[in-house]
Amino acid sequence: MSSKILIFQHVPHEILGTFDPLLKRRGVRMRYVNFSRGNVDSINLESYDGLIVLGGPMSVNQLDEYPHLKEEIYWIKKAIEQDLFVLGICLGAQLISKALGGEITKSPSPEIGWFDIKLNNEGKEDPLFEFFDENQKIFQWHGDAFSIPEGAVNLASSTNCPHQAFRYGQKVYGFQFHLEVNHDLIERWLDNEVNESELEKHRPHMDIPQIRKETEQYLGPLQVLSDKTFALFLKIVGVVEKEVKLKSR
Numbered sequence: 329m330s331s332k333i334l335i336f337q338h339v340p341h342e343i344l345g346t347f348d349p350l351l352k353r354r355g356v357r358m359r360y361v362n363f364s365r366g367n368v369d370s371i372n373l374e375s376y377d378g379l380i381v382l383g384g385p386m387s388v389n390q391l392d393e394y395p396h397l398k399e400e401i402y403w404i405k406k407a408i409e410q411d412l413f414v415l416g417i418c419l420g421a422q423l424i425s426k427a428l429g430g431e432i433t434k435s436p437s438p439e440i441g442w443f444d445i446k447l448n449n450e451g452k453e454d455p456l457f458e459f460f461d462e463n464q465k466i467f468q469w470h471g472d473a474f475s476i477p478e479g480a481v482n483l484a485s486s487t488n489c490p491h492q493a494f495r496y497g498q499k500v501y502g503f504q505f506h507l508e509v510n511h512d513l514i515e516r517w518l519d520n521e522v523n524e525s526e527l528e529k530h531r532p533h534m535d536i537p538q539i540r541k542e543t544e545q546y547l548g549p550l551q552v553l554s555d556k557t558f559a560l561f562l563k564i565v566g567v568v569e570k571e572v573k574l575k576s577r
Contacts, residue, residue: 338384345508363396381420421502432496451483460576
């Protein structure tokens with residue numbers, strides 16, 4: 329039987345990116361949920377193997393403005409309690425941290441563009457980061473940062489952000505960085521009217537021509553790393569390759 333996962337999505341332009349074709353090749357069935365669009369049918373977590381929580385422009389600290397985030401935190405807690413695998417990207421990682429008792433604060437300096445991620449000793453030993461160099465150039469887009477929740481392990485940092493990745497137990501990971509980006513997704517973020525207010529807010533902290541130039545330089549190696557790491561993630565959490573049945577003659 330193929331695996332089935334939940335995906336919490338916050339805005340149309342924050343998507344699975346390079347992770348999507350890999351999941352489809354594995355025959356994984358996906359259900360997208362966006363609580364901000366209104367009432368969500370009851371979720372039976374026993375029907376799912378895992379949960380992926382995507383990014384978004386809102387802050388976890390805006391719970392009054394975005395009350396649906398409270399629902400997400402509730403379901404993230406439940407998913408962890410029921411031993412589903414959970415992966416959070418950017419805002420998703422911050423929501424997981426919050427669900428586990430962590431705190432979300434403003435970053436000393438927002439990171440938007442290409443930045444070095446440095447694995448610490450725990451990150452070097454973590455099976456998920458087998459294909460990472462000790463210093464790895466990865467795309468970033470965040471103004472907030474998460475703390476490492478009690479019981480979780482800090483895995484990586486950057487110059488301006490001491491917590492870039494964490495693991496809780498064996499099947500829960502949070503990434504502050506965007507391993508999933510491709511060229512179209514980066515362009516969508518840089519040149520999108522829907523994203524205009526966020527772009528304006530962060531404009532003092534980024535150089536768009538420089539980001540585009542560095543994208544040409546760094547995106548190819550990142551996509552190779554992305555494919556290897558997401559495949560490794562699925563192996564670690566037990567999502568096996570889909571069997572291909574040959575037609576009988």
